[in-house]
Structures are given as C-alpha cells and as structure tokens.
Amino acid sequence: MVAVAILAAGRGTRMKSELPKVLHSLGGRSLIERILQTALEIEPIRQIVIVGYQGKQVEAALQHIPNVEFVEQTQQLGTGHAVQQLLPHLEGFQGDLLVLNGDVPLLRPQTLKVLMESHKKHQNAVSLLTAHLPNPKGYGRVFCNDRNIIQQIVEDRDCSAAQKQNHRINAGIYCFNWPQLAKVLPQLQANNDQKEYYLTDACNLMQPVMAVDVEDYQEILGINDRKQLATAYDILQGRVKERWMAAGVTLIDPNSITIDDTVQLSTDIIIEPQTHLRGNTAIGSGSRIGPGSLIENSQIGENVTVVYSVITDSTVQAETKIGPYSHLRGNVNAGKNCRIGNFVELKNTTLGDRTNVAHLSYLGDATLGERVNIGAGTITANYDGVKKHQTKIGDRTKTGSNSVLVAPVKLGSDVTVAAGSTVTEDVPDDSLVIARSPQVVKPGWRLKTSED
Ligand code: UD1
Ligand code: CA
Numbered sequence: 332m333v334a335v336a337i338l339a340a341g342r343g344t345r346m347k348s349e350l351p352k353v354l355h356s357l358g359g360r361s362l363i364e365r366i367l368q369t370a371l372e373i374e375p376i377r378q379i380v381i382v383g384y385q386g387k388q389v390e391a392a393l394q395h396i397p398n399v400e401f402v403e404q405t406q407q408l409g410t411g412h413a414v415q416q417l418l419p420h421l422e423g424f425q426g427d428l429l430v431l432n433g434d435v436p437l438l439r440p441q442t443l444k445v446l447m448e449s450h451k452k453h454q455n456a457v458s459l460l461t462a463h464l465p466n467p468k469g470y471g472r473v474f475c476n477d478r479n480i481i482q483q484i485v486e487d488r489d490c491s492a493a494q495k496q497n498h499r500i501n502a503g504i505y506c507f508n509w510p511q512l513a514k515v516l517p518q519l520q521a522n523n524d525q526k527e528y529y530l531t532d533a534c535n536l537m538q539p540v541m542a543v544d545v546e547d548y549q550e551i552l553g554i555n556d557r558k559q560l561a562t563a564y565d566i567l568q569g570r571v572k573e574r575w576m577a578a579g580v581t582l583i584d585p586n587s588i589t590i591d592d593t594v595q596l597s598t599d600i601i602i603e604p605q606t607h608l609r610g611n612t613a614i615g616s617g618s619r620i621g622p623g624s625l626i627e628n629s630q631i632g633e634n635v636t637v638v639y640s641v642i643t644d645s646t647v648q649a650e651t652k653i654g655p656y657s658h659l660r661g662n663v664n665a666g667k668n669c670r671i672g673n674f675v676e677l678k679n680t681t682l683g684d685r686t687n688v689a690h691l692s693y694l695g696d697a698t699l700g701e702r703v704n705i706g707a708g709t710i711t712a713n714y715d716g717v718k719k720h721q722t723k724i725g726d727r728t729k730t731g732s733n734s735v736l737v738a739p740v741k742l743g744s745d746v747t748v749a750a751g752s753t754v755t756e757d758v759p760d761d762s763l764v765i766a767r768s769p770q771v772v773k774p775g776w777r778l779k780t781s782e783d
Contacts, residue, residue, distance in 0.1 A: 332426030333447065334509070335375040338413045338530075339363050339433035340383025340404040345556040351385040353433040354392055355560060358567050359591040359610055361392055362554055365436035367399070370429065372440035373447065379420065380433075381413045409527025410503075411519045418516060424509050430530065432503030434554045437563055442545055443504070449543045450506040456537040457481075457512070460502035462548040469555065470500035471531050473542055481540040484531040488524045499542070501531060502551035511537055567592060588621075597633075615649065624654070632667070645677075648684075666701070683726065695719070697736075700726035700744065708733040725760065 343352020353363035360368075363380065370378060382389045383404040390401050404416045414430060421428070427450065429443065442460065450458035459481070461473050472490055474483045474497060484501055485494055515536040519528040534540050545551050549566045552559060571592045572585050579598035582588055587604045590596075595613040603621030608614070612626050615633035620626065623639040630646045631637070637647075638654035645663035647653065653665075657675045664681040665671060671682075672689035680694045683701035688694060690707035696719050697711050709730045711722045720738035724730075728742050731750030742748065743760035752766035 332424075333373065333375045333429055333506075334377040334379065334421065334424060334426060335370040335373075335429045335431065336379045336381060336402075336414065336417055337363065337366055337370065337431045337433050338381050338410055339389055340381050340386070340407050340413055341433075342384040342407070343434070343555070346560075347557075351389055352554065354385075354389060355554070357436050357554075357560065357563055358571075358589075359593060362436045363389060363433050364393065364396070366431055366433055366438060367393065367396060369438050369440050369443065370431060371396075373429070373443050375429065376426070379417065381416060383407050383413075409521065409525070410530035411516070411528035411533055414512070414530055414533070415516050415519070415528065418513060421509060421513070426509060428507045428509040428512060430505045430507060432553060435503055435551055436554065437550050437552055437566060438504065439550055442550055446504065446543050447506055449541065453539070453541055455506075455539050455541045456508050457534050457540040458506045458543055459534065459540070460504040460545050460551060461499050461542040462502055462545045462551050463498050464500050464548055465498070467495075467498045467500045470553070472497045473499045473501050475499070475542050479542045479544075480538075481534065481542050484534055486523065486525075486529065486531065502545060503553060504551065505530070505534070507533075507537075583621075629659075694722070696738065697722040697724065699724045700728070702727045704729045706730045706732040706734060706748075706750065710735050712737045 339353040341352060346352045346355065354361045357365060377400060378398065379400045379402055381402050381404050386403055393399050402416050402420055404413045446458055446460055469487050471484050471486045472494055473481055475481050512533060515533050518536060519532050521528050523529060552563055554560050554563055568589060571590050572582055575596050576582060580596050581601045584604040588602055588606050590608045591610060593611055594608045597616035599616050600614055601619045605623045606621030607625045609627040611628045614631040617634040618631055619636045624637050625641045627643040629642045629644060632647060632649035634650050635647050636652045640654035640657040642659045644661055645659045647665045648667040650667055651665050651669040653671045656673055657671045659677045661678045663677045666682050666684035666686060668685045669682050670687040670689055674691045675688050676693045678695040680697045682699050685701055686699050686703040688705040692705055692709045694711050695713040703724055712735055713719050722736050722738045723741040725742060725744030727744055728746040730748040733751050734748045735753045737753065737755045740754055741757040743758060745761045746758050747763045748754060749765040752764060754764060754766050758764045
C-alpha cells in the first residue's frame with residue numbers, strides 16, 4: 332500500500348518570479364503536473380499535494396487530474412515541516428509514503444518502481460534516490476557505508492569543505508515506512524544554517540536508510556532557477572527527439588526544432604528546420620512539416636505538407652497542402668486533398684475534400700462543400716460588429732477574385748461568383764451571381780487641364 336505526497340509549498344525564491352516555482356512550464360506542462368503524472372503511474376491509493384505559497388493557484392492548475400488531495404502548509408518552514416502537515420491526514424495509515432520534491436520534473440516512472448522494489452526487498456525504514464553528480468553544488472550530500480546504508484545526509488550549506496568533496500547527492504525522492512516516519516517527525520529540530528525543519532533529518536533519525544542510485548542522473552535534476560529550467564528543457568527535448576528518430580521520423584536540423592512530449596508522430600514524417608509541435612498534436616505518416624511552422628493542439632492526417640504556416644486547434648485530413656504563409660485557427664476542419672495557400676487565414680471553417688483556397692483570403696465561420704474553388708482575395712465578412720455570422724458554400728462553387736461574402740449568406744452548389752462581387756443575398760444552385768456596379772466607358776473623355 333503506497334500513498335504519494337508531493338512537496339509544492341515553497342515559493343522557489345531563486346526563480347525570481349511571482350509564479351510559484353512548481354507552476355513554471357516545462358515543454359507545455361508545469362513542473363508539478365509532470366511529477367504528479369509520473370507518481371500516478373505507480374497507482375498510489377492516495378495522492379496528496381502539499382501547497383503553501385499561492386496554494387490556490389497550484390490547486391487550480393491541477394483541477395483536471397482526478398482524486399488529488401491538497402494539504403496546506405501555511406508557513407514554509409522546510410521540507411520536514413511540510414511532511415509534518417500530513418500527520419493528521421495519514422493517521423492510522425500503515426503503508427509506505429512516497430515523498431517527491433515538486434521540482435524534479437524529469438523523473439521516470441520506471442525509476443520510482445525500482446526505488447519501491449528495493450525498499451520492499453530490503454524492508455528499509457527509508458529508501459531514497461541518490462545520484463553521483465559531476466557538479467553537486469546546492470544538493471544535500473549522502474554519506475553511506477559500502478552496502479549503501481546511509482549514515483548521514485548533510486545539506487550543501489551545512490557541509491564542511493571536506494564533506495563537499497562527496498558527489499553523491501540526495502535527489503529529493505524518498506520512500507518511507509509511514510508509521511516509523513510518523514514517530515520521528517515530531518522530533519525534528521531547526522538547528523541548521525537555514526533554521527528550517529529538514530526532511531533529511533528525519534532520515535537521520537531512522538534506520539535502516541538505504542540509498543538507491545539512479546542510473547541516469549539527468550532524471551533527478553532539481554529545478555531551482557531559470558538556468559536549470561532551460562537545462563531540463565534541453566534534456567527533455569533530447570529524450571523526445573531521440574525517441575521519434577528511433578521510431579522513424581526524420582528531423583532536419585534537430586536543434587532548431589521543438590516537440591512537446593505530448594505530441595504523437597508516425598513513421599516517415601519529415602520535420603524541417605524551425606518547426607515547433609505543441610500540445611495535443613498528432614501527425615500522420617508521410618507528412619512533411621516545415622520549415623518554419625507551428626502546430627498546436629491539431630490533428631494532421633497522412634501525406635500532408637505544411638510550409639511556413641501556423642495551425643492551432645484544427646484538423647487537416649490526408650494529402651492536403653498548406654502554405655506557404657497560411658494560418659488555420661480555432662476549429663478549422665480541412666478535408667482531404669485540399670490546397671490552402673499563400674496568405675490565407677481560416678477560422679472555425681470546414682472545407683470539403685478537394686477544395687482550394689489558394690491566395691490571399693480570410694474565411695471565418697464558413698462551411699464549404701467539396702471541390703470548391705475560392706478565388707484570390709475572397710473574404711467572408713462574418714462579423715457585423717456585434718455578432719459572428721455563418722457563410723455556406725455548396726459543392727463545386729467558384730468565387731471570383733476579390734469577392735466579399737457578407738454573412739449570413741448561402742451560396743448553392745455549382746454557383747459562380749463574378750470577380751469583385753459583394754454578395755449579400757443567398758444564391759441558388761447552378762447560377763452566376765454578379766454583384767458589382769457595371770463598368771462605364773466614356774469614349775473621347777479627357778481630364779480637363781488648366782489651359783482649357
Ligand atoms: C532538497 C533537499 C536536498 C536535496 C534537494 C534535491 C531538504 C532539506 N533538502 O533541497 O537534500 O538534495 O532537495 O532537489 O529536503 N517545500 C515545501 N515546503 C517547504 C520547503 C520546501 O513544500 O517548507 C518544497 C518545495 O516547493 C520544493 C521541494 O519542497 O518543491 C524542495 O524544496 P527546495 O527548497 O527546492 O529544497 P532544496 O534546497 O533543493
Ligand atoms: Ca530543489
């Protein structure tokens with residue numbers, strides 16, 4: 332039986348931010364969300380987040396994750412003090428408590444599993460993750476005997492010069508036998524450089540306490556400042572890109588590309604330089620994305636090409652070609668084999684299969700059938716200053732260049748709109764609409780000059 336507690340009450344002074352440290356975003360998800368989702372992988376019976384600084388904001392940011400309990404630490408008097416707040420909430424609990432610092436976002440679920448298995452196997456009072464860091468500055472140092480039994484944990488600022496030579500550090504990830512921890516928690520004292528109650532001191536009061544080394548020390552990087560946040564982002568990007576390249580995705584100039592770890596790709600995709608894939612985005616195989624494109628929360632089908640374009644919250648079906656310089660936003664649904672070209676903005680618009688909007692258009696709140704051809708410069712006037720209105724266009728209809736479709740308006744199927752028309756009334760199927768002033772020609776007419 333395991334319960335999880337995540338320490339997230341600190342302000343994170345070294346971030347120099349109004350935002351609590353654990354709410355800073357790492358590749359689209361906050362630090363706290365990342366560590367919480369990792370912890371959920373081990374299926375704990377309870378998941379508790381200890382909040383304090385801007386606690387309501389932290390709670391709000393985790394509302395979408397079910398069954399999370401929040402415990403308040405009103406004053407931030409140290410990591411040990413934070414865990415003391417659990418005493419009334421875990422009264423009588425007989426299982427293990429996994430305690431995770433909220434600022435260790437790169438931890439893998441597999442590492443937690445290894446820690447817990449070792450904890451069970453050796454029947455430890457505490458098992459904690461350790462790592463050998465090339466630069467251990469700022470971390471608590473762990474002193475062990477040759478069987479990995481911990482004799483002492485000393486915070487960096489409390490270390491002597493000799494102790495600082497030890498590069499084995501405390502990762503801030505612990506598995507405690509809760510009944511034993513509950514007994515020593517009230518004994519913690521704040522007799523250290525920071526005058527705080529340290530959770531590491533609880534370890535010093537229990538036994539046996541065992542260190543479990545993490546294989547890849549990058550996982551346990553704690554985020555205390557913006558530089559570490561940037562380093563973590565690099566590590567995360569490295570992981571994500573390696574995974575997709577191994578799965579059959581070509582990245583041209585990987586250093587200029589960013590891909591959130593929430594993105595789903597398929598085989599034989601080519602991602603060109605300066606391209607950014609974010610959020611809940613999925614791309615089908617054979618597609619070529621970039622250069623210079625941003626795709627966020629969008630579903631892209633197979634064999635789609637996107638060049639120098641931005642697509643958000645939209646769906647694009649197979650074989651469609653987008654760009655250069657197109658912008659699809661707010662629930663666009665482009666069918667198969669469409670062409671969306673130069674300087675075209677689409678918003679909340681559906682295109683049937685094989686429909687083209689190739690040049691210089693804005694279509695908003697519109698529904699187009701199949702094989703429609705939207706002429707260069709066609710605009711839907713969808714907003715009357717108060718409300719948005721719908722435009723409907725039937726199959727095979729063609730609009731001439733520089734047409735304005737004043738919504739609400741409905742063009743039937745097989746309609747032709749003459750160039751330069753301002754269409755304000757519905758147009759039936761199979762017709763031509765000309766809505767412009769007729770051309771006037773005056774033969775022999777010349778501009779009067781002053782000499783006349
Ligand atoms: C802590 C460890 C250190 C370890 C390092 C790993 C202690 C005393 N030290 O140091 O041994 O090497 O993590 O990253 O535990 N928090 C609270 N309430 C508080 C104080 C902190 O909830 O009163 C939370 C913070 O929000 C943060 C986490 O605990 O998520 C760690 O706090 P932080 O101040 O970053 O600890 P470190 O100094 O890094
Ligand atoms: Ca830290």
